[in-house]
Amino acid sequence: MKPASASERTSALTYRPIFDPEKPVEAEYGCLGAISPYGRPKSAIPYVYHLPEIALAVNVALATQRPLLLSGRPGAGKSTLARHVASCLAWEYQEETITSRTQANDLLWKFDALERLSDASTSGIAVREEAYYVEPGVLWWTFDPVSACNASRRNAGKQRTSELESIRGVVVLLDEIDKAEPDVPNDLLVPIGGGEFHPKGHDHPVRAQKKRLLCITTNGERELPQAFVRRCVTLSLKRPSDSQLRDIAAKHHPDLKPESQLLDQILSAFNTLEVEMARTNRRPPSTAEFLDAVDACRALDPSDVVELAQFTMRKIVEVQDRDE
Numbered sequence: 001m002k003p004a005s006a007s008e009r010t011s012a013l014t015y016r017p018i019f020d021p022e023k024p025v026e027a028e029y030g031c032l033g034a035i036s037p038y039g040r041p042k043s044a045i046p047y048v049y050h051l052p053e054i055a056l057a058v059n060v061a062l063a064t065q066r067p068l069l070l071s072g073r074p075g076a077g078k079s080t081l082a083r084h085v086a087s088c089l090a091w092e093y094q095e096e097t098i099t100s101r102t103q104a105n106d107l108l109w110k111f112d113a114l115e116r117l118s119d120a121s122t123s124g125i126a127v128r129e130e131a132y133y134v135e136p137g138v139l140w141w142t143f144d145p146v147s148a149c150n151a152s153r154r155n156a157g158k159q160r161t162s163e164l165e166s167i168r169g170v171v172v173l174l175d176e177i178d179k180a181e182p183d184v185p186n187d188l189l190v191p192i193g194g195g196e197f198h199p200k201g202h203d204h205p206v207r208a209q210k211k212r213l214l215c216i217t218t219n220g221e222r223e224l225p226q227a228f229v230r231r232c233v234t235l236s237l238k239r240p241s242d243s244q245l246r247d248i249a250a251k252h253h254p255d256l257k258p259e260s261q262l263l264d265q266i267l268s269a270f271n272t273l274e275v276e277m278a279r280t281n282r283r284p285p286s287t288a289e290f291l292d293a294v295d296a297c298r299a300l301d302p303s304d305v306v307e308l309a310q311f312t313m314r315k316i317v318e319v320q321d322r323d324e
Contacts, residue, residue, distance in 0.1 A: 013052075013056070015056075015059070017055070017059050018059050018062045018063060019055065019058050019059050019062055019085060019088060019089055020055070020088070021047070021049050021055055021084070021088055024087065024088040024089075024090070025088065025089055025090040025168075026090070027090035027168060028090070028166075029042055029086075029090045029091060029092055029167070029168065030042035030092070031092070031160065031163040031164065031166075031167065032092040032093075032094060032141065032145060032164075032167070032170070033092070033093070035145075035149060035160060035163075035164070036094060036138075036141040036145070036148070036149075037141075037154065038094040038095060038096055038138040038141055038172075039092060039093070039094050039141070040083075040093050040094065040095060042086075042087060042093070043083065043087065044087055045080060045083050045084055045087065046084075046251045046252050047077065047080055047081060047084035047251075048240075048244065048247050048248045048251050050240045050241075050244040050247065050248070051238075053235065054081070054235065054237075057233055057234075057235040058081075058085055058213070060233050061213060061214075061233040062211075062213055064233065065195075065212070066231060066232055066233050067192060067214040067215070067216050067231070067232045067233070068213060068214065068215045068216070068232065068233050068235060069216050069217075069218065069224075069229065069232035069233065069234045069235070070082075070215060070216065070217045070218070070235055070237060071217070071218050071219075071220060071234070071235070071236045071237070072219075072236055072237035072238065073219065073220075073239075073283065073284075073286055074219055074283070074286060074288075075285075075286025075287055075288030075289055076237040076238075076239075076286055076287060076288075077237055077287055077288070078175075078215075078217040078237060079095075079173060079175060079217060081215070081237075082095070082171055082173040082213075082215035082217075083171075083173070085171055085213060085215075086171035086213075089168070089169060089171070089213075090168055091167075091168055091169040091170055091171050091211075091213070092145075092167055092168075092169070092170045092171070093170075093171050093172075093173075094138055094141060094142060094170060094171070094172045094173070095138075095172065095173035095174075095175060096137075096138040096172075096173070096174055096175070097175045097176060098174060098175060098176050098177050098179050098180045098184075099179055099180070100179055100180065100181070102179075102180050102184060103181075103184065103187075104183075104184050104187030104188050104191075105137075105187075106137055107137045107138055107139050107174065107188065108137045108139050108140055108191060108197050108199065108206075109134050109135065109136055109137050109140055109199040109200065110134070110135045110137055111130070111133055111134050111135075111200050111201075112133045112134075112135065113133070115133055129201060130200055130201025131151070131199075131200075131201035131202050132153075132201075133201070134151065134199050134200055134201055134202070135151075135152060135153065135154075136148035136151050136152050136199075138172060138174075139172070139191065139192075139197075140197075140199070140206055141170075142170045142172045142208075142210070142212055142214070143195060143196075143206055143207065143208040143209065143210070143212070144206050144207065144208065144209045144210070145164040145167055145170070145209075145210065146161055146164045146165060146209070147206060148206075149161070149164055151199075151202075167210055168210075168211070169210055169211035169212060169213070170210050170211070170212050170213075171212070171213045171215065172212065172213070172214055172215070173215045173216075173217070174214065174215070174216045174217070175217050176217055176218065176219060177216050177217065177218055177224070178218040178219055178220060178221045178222040178224065179221065179222070182222070182225060185224055185225050185228035186225050186227060186228055188228070189227065189228060189231060192214060192231075193231060195207060195208030196208065216232065239284075239286075239287075240287060242267055242271070243258075245263075245267060245270070245287065245290055246258035246259070246263050246267070248287060248290075248291070249263055249266075249290070249291065249294050252291060252294070253294065253298065256294075256298070262294075262297060262298070262305060263294070265297075265305040265306050265309065266290070266293050266294055266297060266305060266306075266309045267290075268306055269293065269305070269306045269307075269309035269310045269313065270285055270289075270290050270293070270309070270313065272306075272310070273285050273310055273313055273314070285313040289312070289313040289315075290313070292312050292313065293308075293309040293310075293312045293313050296308060296309070296312040297309055297312075
């Protein structure tokens with residue numbers, strides 16, 4: 001007898017979910033979108049959980065309070081997953097994109113040394129205490145939104161403590177951590193693992209007051225430290241099957257049937273382009289490009305669906321010289 005696959009074993013597993021994409025929580029949320037510089041407004045973004053491992057990994061991360069490390073090629077739906085989980089849980093959503101210049105401290109708090117130096121060198125301006133020049137980072141706003149609001153000068157005079165205290169939980173996305181220097185993930189181990197850090201100039205540490213789901217994405221451009229990976233719940237988002245791509249398109253366009261002729265043609269273009277890109281060692285189209293092609297073909301009603309779909313997924317214009 002053939003051994004059961006991981007997906008088949010997961011499908012047979014029963015458990016009491018903290019997060020259930022089929023049963024979204026009905027509750028008010030979204031205040032961080034107006035208060036935190038990292039907050040985003042609530043949105044009902046569609047997402048198809050085409051493998052049972054996806055919802056299971058989210059639930060394990062929530063149960064253990066470990067980060068959810070999402071890998072997969074660009075356009076696989078890593079960022080969309082984080083936002084969809086927030087909407088289903090009725091939790092606040094925040095995000096920060098990592099760059100090669102990002103340091104671990106930037107995600108906790110930022111110290112404005114230039115403003116402090118300017119104050120020190122300007123006649124008639126007194127240099128304030130260090131805490132004045134500290135601005136909360138995305139993880140401070142995640143761990144303790146009330147103290148972050150009180151410490152942030154951008155929120156001076158905007159006391160919204162009751163709103164912030166009513167927050168049910170926070171989903172935060174740290175996007176593309178593989179772009180950071182190798183020491184950044186390891187420097188985050190202690191504050192993320194312990195739910196606590198001590199900002200510069202402050203007498204008391206910041207401690208996590210809210211339930212949280214930390215989603216961290218990587219495109220695999222740089223190998224992450226094993227010490228960091230071991231402390232995460234890891235989930236690799238693979239290329240959906242053709243039937244799953246049909247379901248994803250239908251989720252985004254409820255009036256579009258999964259078995260429609262339009263999707264037949266777009267999938268044909270998608271699969272042809274996949275083979276072509278693989279043969280020339282280029283990145284193949286992803287789910288995001290597939291959905292772009294569906295949007296373009298529905299909006300533009302082309303005479304040749306395959307041609308427009310491939311053009312859209314390539315995102316380049318090929319100009320050929322013609323003989324007059």
